[in-house]
Amino acid sequence: MIEIRHVNKSFQGQQAIHDLNLTLPAGELSVLIGSSGSGKSTTLKMLNRLIEPDSGSILLAGEDIRRQSPDSLRRRIGYAIQSVGLFPHWTVEQNIAAVPQLLKWPKSRIQDRVTELLTLLQLPPAQYRQRYPHQLSGGQQQRVGVARALAADPDVLLMDEPFGALDPITRHTLQQELIRIQALSGKTIVLVTHDIDEALLLGQHIVLMEHGRIAQQGKAQDLLLHPASDFVRHFVGQSDTGIRLLGLGKVGERVRQGQASGEPIRADRNLREALSLFVTRQVTCLPVVDEHGQASGVLHFNDLLGAAA
Numbered sequence: 001m002i003e004i005r006h007v008n009k010s011f012q013g014q015q016a017i018h019d020l021n022l023t024l025p026a027g028e029l030s031v032l033i034g035s036s037g038s039g040k041s042t043t044l045k046m047l048n049r050l051i052e053p054d055s056g057s058i059l060l061a062g063e064d065i066r067r068q069s070p071d072s073l074r075r076r077i078g079y080a081i082q083s084v085g086l087f088p089h090w091t092v093e094q095n096i097a098a099v100p101q102l103l104k105w106p107k108s109r110i111q112d113r114v115t116e117l118l119t120l121l122q123l124p125p126a127q128y129r130q131r132y133p134h135q136l137s138g139g140q141q142q143r144v145g146v147a148r149a150l151a152a153d154p155d156v157l158l159m160d161e162p163f164g165a166l167d168p169i170t171r172h173t174l175q176q177e178l179i180r181i182q183a184l185s186g187k188t189i190v191l192v193t194h195d196i197d198e199a200l201l202l203g204q205h206i207v208l209m210e211h212g213r214i215a216q217q218g219k220a221q222d223l224l225l226h227p228a229s230d231f232v233r234h235f236v237g238q239s240d241t242g243i244r245l246l247g248l249g250k251v252g253e254r255v256r257q258g259q260a261s262g263e264p265i266r267a268d269r270n271l272r273e274a275l276s277l278f279v280t281r282q283v284t285c286l287p288v289v290d291e292h293g294q295a296s297g298v299l300h301f302n303d304l305l306g307a308a309a
């Protein structure tokens with residue numbers, strides 16, 4: 001668990017963070033969202049002491065982070081940023097191995113870890129481990145950035161717009177990978193974004209910031225159904241609220257027995273994707289399969305409404 005207590009931060013006389021109090025649960029993916037300049041990155045960077053608060057304290061697993069040197073703290077906390085920051089003259093393997101090297105892991109353990117992470121992020125190790133960053137696409141570089149942040153198996157992973165500047169398909173793939181990694185590892189992840197759909201998709205705990213303060217925090221449903229202010233209502237997108245609520249439900253939750261023709265939808269897809277299929281195919285019933293491609297029933301258009309209730 002990460003606890004931020006009465007933290008203030010000013011830059012050149014301008015207060016960027018105002019008496020921030022925030023608890024980020026252990027083992028959950030928390031998202032910091034807000035408009036540009038609202039203090040998201042500053043908050044994130046205070047967690048690994050890239051920025052020091054002017055006052056207040058930050059506790060990691062109950063211990064004040066100032067009791068550790070910034071270096072040892074950063075070895076415990078993975079950090080992935082939009083601009084990736086890979087070392088250009090190091091191979092993919094060397095980049096991923098940076099923190100394990102500092103921690104003096106044995107060579108064979110480091111090699112195994114690189115293989116494991118490249119496989120996890122769907123970069124075949126034989127093909128990619130010896131490449132240099134300029135020999136990778138932007139999306140592949142971002143994957144290596146995420147692999148590097150995960151390398152020493154940190155308890156906490158901080159991610160600042162890690163999927164920014166990616167095309168929607170690669171972004172979607174990496175978001176799904178992050179959900180998978182989070183489910184497998186149960187890590188505490190704090191992710192900064194200004195994309196509300198990314199926040200709703202990934203955030204088990206969502207913190208919406210406005211001018212260095214918390215406008216509202218909670219689960220996706222809380223922000224969508226019970227916005228605390230006009231700012232929150234506006235930010236989460238009043239007119240698209242219904243669509244976004246659909247995005248929180250899964251096809252599998254609404255499946256009925258039956259059969260239908262046509263290309264099936266997987267049970268783990270969300271109901272927003274299902275709605276899109278109903279509209280584009282002009283049908284009212286879709287066949288549903290599980291993750292192994294086995295038929296598991298049908299989804300009726302009318303059942304979408306129940307999910308949104």
Ligand SMILES: Nc1ncnc2c1ncn2[C@@H]1O[C@H](COP(=O)(O)OP(=O)(O)OP(=O)(O)O)[C@@H](O)[C@H]1O
Nearest residue numbers: 011012016034035036037038039040041042043194
């Ligand atoms: N090193 C700095 N020097 C001066 N001002 C800064 C510095 N870092 C941040 N600020 C200011 O603090 C405020 C919060 O910045 P921060 O980067 O935390 O916002 P953000 O919510 O992450 O924004 P964005 O979405 O644009 O990245 C802004 O007004 C910014 O100009």
